[in-house]
Amino acid sequence: MILRRKISQELAIFKENERWILKILKVSKRLYSTGKTSQQALLDIQIRKSEIESELNNKRFELSQLNDRLDYLIGSSELKMNSIPWQLLRSDSKKRKDHKELSLKEKIKAKELSLTASRQNYIPDVTVSIGYTKRANIDENGDFVGAAISFPLPLSAEKYSKHAQATQEKYRAVKNYENYIKGKKRDTSVLSKEIDKLSTELNILEKKTIKFARNSREITAKSYGLGNSTYVELLQSELKLQKILMQKVLLEAKRDMKRVALKYVKGEALYE
Known part of the structure; x- marks a missing residue:
């Protein structure tokens, strides 16, 4: 549009x-x-x-x-x-929802859960058993009652490998999120400065340059009508004004494209 x-x-x-x-x-x-x-x-x-x-x-x-x-x-x-609603491009929206940022956060949570599961895999399953032996009082010491606790030693290379992989995946997820946030701040700053630059150029064009160019064309046209200016000067003044007006339109389009890009980076909506 x-x-x-x-x-x-x-x-x-x-x-x-x-x-x-x-x-x-x-x-x-x-x-x-x-x-x-x-x-x-x-x-x-x-x-x-x-x-x-x-x-x-x-x-x-x-x-x-x-x-x-x-x-x-x-x-x-x-x-x-x-x-x-062109005015939306000129205002900051409080409703922001950066889906990519949210997705990266969810990935960190998922990798954290995976890492927690791999840590818990180090804790072996404990088996408790109780035994009873009836001795018929053959030595007047009564029956035997025994208890035993057993668990496997966590020496499996596969368990260590899975834990290391989960640790690396979480690290990558965190770094991806941090890099995205840094890139987002950088892009926001760059786009904001570019918008300010284009807005300043437009302000000068609208308040000064276009006004001067229109006056120049009107004065040259009146002078030409009286036979005091040449047709070359007349056409030059017309072409100069056209060039300036076209430049204004181009700068407005560039500025608003930057504004759309900035809203996208911030996660702002483009509708009311």
């Missing part, structure tokens, strides 16, 4: 450019009719119009392809962009 939003925003940029270039084309035709601009200027502006139309067509095709894939994956491509 982030990619779909990106393509839709790019499509909107090209549509706005198309409307703008059509106005400029009308102005150019008027200037050409009064001899204030050259035929080359008129042709170059028409070429730029054709380029925008081609870019529009490509973006429409991209969006159509993406909608087909969405329809195949989720059974519908009619999801509205404003129905998606």
Whole structure:
């Protein structure tokens, strides 16, 4: 859906450019009719119009392809962009459930139980027996009553081998868990810093760069209409604004992809 939003925003940029270039084309035709601009200027502006139309067509095709894939994956491509809870990407969820972390913890418990069982295998089974012998008082010492305790010595190599294996398996399970937690902290830190970097770039673009580029295009267009600026300067200002707007869309997509990745690493839900 982030990619779909990106393509839709790019499509909107090209549509706005198309409307703008059509106005400029009308102005150019008027200037050409009064001899204030050259035929080359008129042709170059028409070429730029054709380029925008081609870019529009490509973006429409991209969006159509993406909608087909969405329809195949989720059974519908009619999801509205404003129905998606984008605000979840900007907030920290208290509901966290890292299934991989839970799985690793359960493996440690299982290996601990296995190790406990192997330890208990060292304790042999004790057999207690009681015997009674009737002696018919042949020596006036009465009958014999005896008791015996017997158990096997735990000298089996198989028992030692199983215990060693259980110990190693538990050690590996603990190390896997510890390594995962370390990796999770590292990935969380890296992703958070990348998100901050992209957010800072976007903030500068939105508050300064885009504003300056729009003003530059408007001023150049007015100056061109009066015959004071060249068509080359006009097209340069238009292309510069388009490049900046496209960069903004790209950075927003990258930032939100990082936000999704961060939520995945933390085990946060992507739904309300």
